[in-house]
Amino acid sequence: MSDRVIGIDLGTSHCALAHAELNTTPAPALMKIPQTVAVGEVGEHGLLPSFLYLPNANELTGGALSLPWNGTPIHAVGTLARELGAKTPSRLVSSAKSWLCHPGVDREEALLPLDAPDDVKKLSPVDASVAYLSHLREAFDHANDTPLREQDVVLTVPASFDPAARELTVSAAKRAGIENLTLLEEPQAALYAWIAATEGAYRDVLEVGDIILVIDVGGGTTDLSLIAVSENEETKEMTFERIAVGDHILLGGDNMDLALAHVVRQVIKKEQKKKLDAWQMRALALACRAAKETLLSTDAESVPIVVASRGSKLIGGSIRAELTRAQVTATLVDGFFPQAEASDAPVQRARSALTQFGLPYAQDPGVTRHIAAFLTKQRDAADDVEGYETNEEDTFLQPTALLLNGGVFNAPILVERLKKVIDSWIEDEGGEPTRLLDFADLDHAVARGAAFYGATRASGGLKITGGIAQSFYVGVETVALAVPGIEPELHALCLAPFGLEEGSVPTPTKAELGLVVGEPVRFRFFASSTRRDDEVGETLEEWEEDELIELGAIEATLPVGSFEEGNVVPVRLRARVTEVGTLLLEAIPRTGEDVWKVELNVREPTPNESPD
Amino acid sequence: MSEPRPSFIARIFLSFVASFRTLFDSEFAAGIVALRSGARLPADTSDREVVERKTPEPPPPVVTQASPDSALQLLGMLQREGRFIDFLEEDVETFSDEEIGAAARVVHQGCRKTLREYFDITPIRAEEEGDSVTLKSGFDAAEVRITGDVSGEPPFKGTLQHRGWRASEVSLPKIAEDHDVSILVAAEVEL
Structure with missing residues (x-):
């Protein structure tokens, strides 16, 4: 039986794990995560950088990647992966989470690292997530008597993750050996962490x-x-x-440090006629981050920055520059947090x-x-x-x-x-x-908040409700006379209403769609974060341009055997929210008792894009 | 420690000697008194005195060789983060203070990061340097070094010259079994 709840923040650039005891006032504690910090050295940090390095067979010696629970890992995860990847980027997997919610690619296709050399066995965005979560599980199991498999785990995802990305996150967790799983949106986890930190005083602060x-x-x-x-x-x-x-x-914090580095690089290029390579650029970004923190916490007008040479000549070969308060203000404050108007919208540049x-x-x-x-x-x-x-x-x-x-x-x-x-x-x-x-x-905060949520939920305490934050639609082409050059009109049939909660009784659509037995049939899939009142089965004939956004396609297959091959079987669709927190779409044929799962993670081939 | 018991002839001789010594040697007589009242043999007493005399003597000095592994590991870490070896191995004579200063920033930033990450270093004395300090009797001489006009018994009054540092926690990374720590930093060849 689970004696505590584990919160995992599977972040784009870092992962963290916190745990909270049950049956007490939960004060979530962080786990120090052992990881290779240098070749042959294992250190412990509160954060696990979300990086995976796939070494060449000749690159490292025997125990170079040894972990306390595994003497011969095939790849590096965490700090060392990030360090190695800085000098050999083509073997580094990074930002896997961003790829996980990229509808333009098959997220289970081995495509990372994008420009890897031939001897690299590429990984899919899901594989990379499995690697990070497996590392966390193994680290946890190594340090605890009760394995993670037997614990309740709350895993966070961005609130903006689409249903397919959530489902892929769950499948990655299952593959990593995490069984009792619930998803939680990251901003909610942040609020839970804040609530936990107030120790009850939130009732006085909020109204x-x-x-x-x-x-x-x-x-x-x-x-x-x-x-x-x-x-x-x-x-x-x-x-x-x-x-x-x-x-x-x-768009995140890493962009901000990089933006500062680019500003300083321009100055170095102009004033010292020196060009920086990729490795120096990264060193510059790190130096800028440190300098930024000094500038933002003191009255200093400028902070010197030094980018060390890569060779052993440190004094002669270093490049000197400085980061000024004016640069930080212009780049960070005005660049990322401009004094915008309420009516402003993000500037969209036409894509080339x-x-x-x-x-x-x-x-x-x-x-x-x-x-x-x-x-x-x-x-x-x-x-x-x-x-x-x-x-x-x-x-x-x-x-x-x-x-x-x-x-x-x-x-x-x-x-x-x-x-x-x-x-x-x-x-x-x-x-x-x-x-x-x-x-x-x-x-x-996100990992802590996730653990706190898990512990309070177990005791029936505080819970942020809200259900799904979007309504979902399937695209239905209207049957009309074929007119060359004119696409048939598309209607949107509502499958899942806004705010649909876990455990609510699923309502199937009244309208039926025809599925060809034995053939996967794809449908266009849409979501809206503003249409709050559409009910299941409602058909939209028109909508505002930004009201509905198209997600990756969904796909339903009726297997031969249960039905006769080639037949067209009318099905109704229904949606429900699973206990884990994912959206489950099902096809219910008019005849028979079986219910068939509709796949969310389908890549819609788009022109102009090719992974190769 | 037990000596062989004296023979009959030897005991006759002893009874003569003993009677005279009992008469003229008060310490010897005290021994006989103790012997008659059932106390331990005088030989034991003299033995204990020897032991007691030995106790205050310092034990033979014990100096051990620390394993070089963690020293090498630390050098490697300081080099990795702060280019420590590069800095010390470079000839600074030909460079200006400004150039050395710039490099020192790299060393300072990196070595400090390592220090903060793997050591918990705290000052031994909480007072500010320059403050007057009183050391009570029984102060830990390993923690506080007294200098200058050192004489007499505590309490000692003086001025804090250096606050001292203590590594209250050390958590160096663990090293893989077959990892060669003598390689402080690997040579690098870009392909």
């Missing part, structure tokens, strides 16, 4: 009718959620409901015809513009929240409290700027400034 805007800036992604505070009418206990989540934004195969990084680094667009899009999200008043003239949803998570917010100047910008929007519309929910330990 009914509060709308908390959670801004979680990780290493590689920015995740937004709105959480409403209400009250249980009978028990008068405070309740929380997640009412909206933002789009997936591939020859789109490079890779991750769909955010084109606009202005985090505040992404937030403005999110709040504008979710203007009506709090209409049903008791105690919160929406004015008719409001152009966006006015949060009343801010919770900022992620290492970048260790810099007070960024916290101040972000709050100032959001408050200025609210004041323009006659509202009150937001309250900042104070927070410490920004790097481990």
Whole structure:
């Protein structure tokens, strides 16, 4: 029997694991994760860098990658992987999590590292996630009597992960030997961590009718959620409901350090006529990060930066530069947190015809513009929240409290700027400034919050509700006379309503779709984060351009044997939320008792893109 | 320690000698008194005195050779993060203070990172340097070194010159069994 709950933050750039005892006031503790920190050396750190290095057969000696529980691992995970990869990037797997939610690729296809040499056995984004989770499980099992397999595990995913990415995360966890699993959205985990840290005082800080805007800036992604505070009418206990989540934004703290490095590189190139190679660029980014932290926590106007030479001549070969307060302000504060208007939207540059195969990084680094667009899009999200008043003239949803998570917010100047910008929007519309929910330990909050959630849930305590933060639709082509050059009209049939919760009785659609037995049949799949009132079976004939976004296709197959090959069988579709927290789509044939699973993770081949 | 028991002839001779010594040697007489009242043999007493005299003598000095492994490992770590060996092995004479200063930043930043990561280093004395300090009797001479006008008995009054450092926790990375720690940093060949 499980005696505690484990929270795992499977991050884009770092992983962390926390555990909380059951039957006590849960105070989640972090596990130190043993990992190779250098060739032949195993150290322990609170974070496991999410990097995987696939060495060449001649590259390392016998015990180079030895771990306390495995003498001969075939690849390196963590700190050493990141170090080795800095000098040999073609054998390094990084940002696997971003690939996991990239609908443009087959996420179970071995495609990483993208430009790996021939002797590398490539891995799929799922494989890489399995490697990180396996490392965590093995580290845990090595240090504990009760193996992770027998513990309840809460694994976090970005709130913006689509259903397929969530399902892939679950399958990676299962493959890594994690059995009792629940998914939790990262911004919710951050709020749980904050609640845990207040030791009950959250009841005094928050009030009914509060709308908390959670801004979680990780290493590689920015995740937004709105959480409403209400009250249980009978028990008068405070309740929380997640009412909206933002789009997936591939923009994080690592981009910020890199941006500073590029600024300094330009100066070095111009003034010293020196070019930096990739390794020096990385050293520069690390030096800039340290210098940035000094500048943001002291009054210094500039901090010297030195990029060491790669050879053994340290003094002669180093490149000197400096990072100034003006550069940091211009690049970080104004670049990533610009004084935007509430009506602003992220700038979209037209993609060039020859789109490079890779991750769909955010084109606009202005985090505040992404937030403005999110709040504008979710203007009506709090209409049903008791105690919160929406004015008719409001152009966006006015949060009343801010919770900022992620290492970048260790810099007070960024916290101040972000709050100032959001408050200025609210004041323009006659509202009150937001309250900042104070927070410490920004790097481990998600893992801690996940463990806390697991422990309180087990005791029937506090829970953030909200169900799914999107409604889902299947695309149905209308039967019409074929007209050359004109595509048949597409309707959207609602499969899962907004806010669908785990355990609710699934309702199948009334309309039926024809499936050809023995052949996989694909359907276009759509999601909306703003259409809150569509019910199952409702058919949309038209919608606003940004109301529905297309996700990867879904695919249903009726096996031969249960049905006659080639027959067209009418099926109804239904959706439910599993205990784990994934969306399950099922096809129910008109005849027979069986229910068939509809696959979410299907790659829709798109032109202009080729992994090879 | 037990001596052979004297023979009959020897005992006759002893009874003469003993009677005279009992008369003229008070210490010998005290021994006889003790013997008659059932105490231990006088030979034991003199033996114990020998033992007691030996106790205050210092034990033979024990100096052990520390295993070089963790020293080599630490050098490797300082080199890796802070280019420590590169810095010390380079001839600084030909460079300006400014150039050396720049390199020192790399060394300082990296070595400090290593120090903070693997050692928990805290000052031994909480007072500020320059503060006056009183050392009570029984202070730990390993923790605090007294210098200058050292005489007499504690309490000692003085000025704190250096706060001292203590590694209250050390958690060096573990080393793989067949890992050669004498390679502080591998040579690097880019293909």
